[in-house]
Amino acid sequence: MKSTLLAIALATLLPAAAHADLKIFACEPEWGALAKEIGGTHVSVYTATTAMQDPHRIEARPSLIARARNADLLVCTGAELEVGWLPVILAQSGNAAIQAGQPGQFLAARYVTMLEKPASLDRAAGDVHADGNPHIQTDPRNFIPVGEALAARMASLDPAEAPRYRAGWAEFRARWIAAIARWEKAAAPLRGVPVVAQHQAFPYLQSWLGLKQVAVLEPKPGVEPSLASLAAVKARLAETPAKMVLRAAYQPARPSEWIAGQTGMKAVVLPFTVGGDAQSGDLFGLFNSTVSKLLAGLN
Numbered sequence: 001m002k003s004t005l006l007a008i009a010l011a012t013l014l015p016a017a018a019h020a021d022l023k024i025f026a027c028e029p030e031w032g033a034l035a036k037e038i039g040g041t042h043v044s045v046y047t048a049t050t051a052m053q054d055p056h057r058i059e060a061r062p063s064l065i066a067r068a069r070n071a072d073l074l075v076c077t078g079a080e081l082e083v084g085w086l087p088v089i090l091a092q093s094g095n096a097a098i099q100a101g102q103p104g105q106f107l108a109a110r111y112v113t114m115l116e117k118p119a120s121l122d123r124a125a126g127d128v129h130a131d132g133n134p135h136i137q138t139d140p141r142n143f144i145p146v147g148e149a150l151a152a153r154m155a156s157l158d159p160a161e162a163p164r165y166r167a168g169w170a171e172f173r174a175r176w177i178a179a180i181a182r183w184e185k186a187a188a189p190l191r192g193v194p195v196v197a198q199h200q201a202f203p204y205l206q207s208w209l210g211l212k213q214v215a216v217l218e219p220k221p222g223v224e225p226s227l228a229s230l231a232a233v234k235a236r237l238a239e240t241p242a243k244m245v246l247r248a249a250y251q252p253a254r255p256s257e258w259i260a261g262q263t264g265m266k267a268v269v270l271p272f273t274v275g276g277d278a279q280s281g282d283l284f285g286l287f288n289s290t291v292s293k294l295l296a297g298l299n
Helices: 002-014 029-040 060-070 086-093 140-157 159-186 203-209 227-239 255-262 283-296
Strands: 022-028 041-049 073-076 105-107 196-198 212-214 244-248 266-270
Touching: 002 029, 002 060, 029 073, 029 086, 029 140, 029 159, 029 283, 105 140, 140 159, 140 203, 140 244, 140 283, 159 283, 203 212, 212 227, 227 255, 244 255, 255 266, 266 283
Parallel strands: 022 041, 022 073, 073 105, 196 212, 196 244, 244 266
Antiparallel strands: none
């Protein structure tokens, strides 16, 4: 009896054990930012890449493997975007919880309608993805189904904090829907505007805003344009002019600047993901900056 009373007394005097944060390994900045919006201070998010890196071509460094080893949840784009480096990290991490088919692995591309699915696969055609174009983060509407699914996954992995994740998602979703309406109203002048892309990186952005892509500088996806291929694009643009040439912040400037100088188009650098420029510190800043830079390209 005395021992029972002593145990109760100690339990009331000792502080409760702190709840461990859900440890999230995000492959790209947009998914790290989304997880933070949902989880707030109740998650610990490590982002494996930056906006100034090509997400197709990342080195599977020991530091990334160490981070993956301790993760509760891996959040990546999927659709083969990380095929050149993520399998190595998964294999060497030894973390069974985040392997394919496990609740700890979350691939955002599974929750959106994919564009540019190839009718057949031919690697001679360049960096073609079997599941479609993986750059889904350039359309803010895609964050709604992805965010809903991610919040549910976080809640299932960390049931003690499930009410907080649901509340965080509901609050973010309301602000996000309102922001999309503002962006679409501001971007109305962009509908039907002809553009050129340096890399086939913007089909979701174009679908959202109604931009009309008339040419791509890369002769094949993932293949840097040569002077000859750029000259061929210049000749086509003489017949089908465009207003601006778009490139992501991580891409080399020379191809788009060359074609802009030759044709009189504006060269527009888009942040592409969180951290891509000074204004893109979070998801809201990312699309504030994207829309404003596109509108500036009209002038």
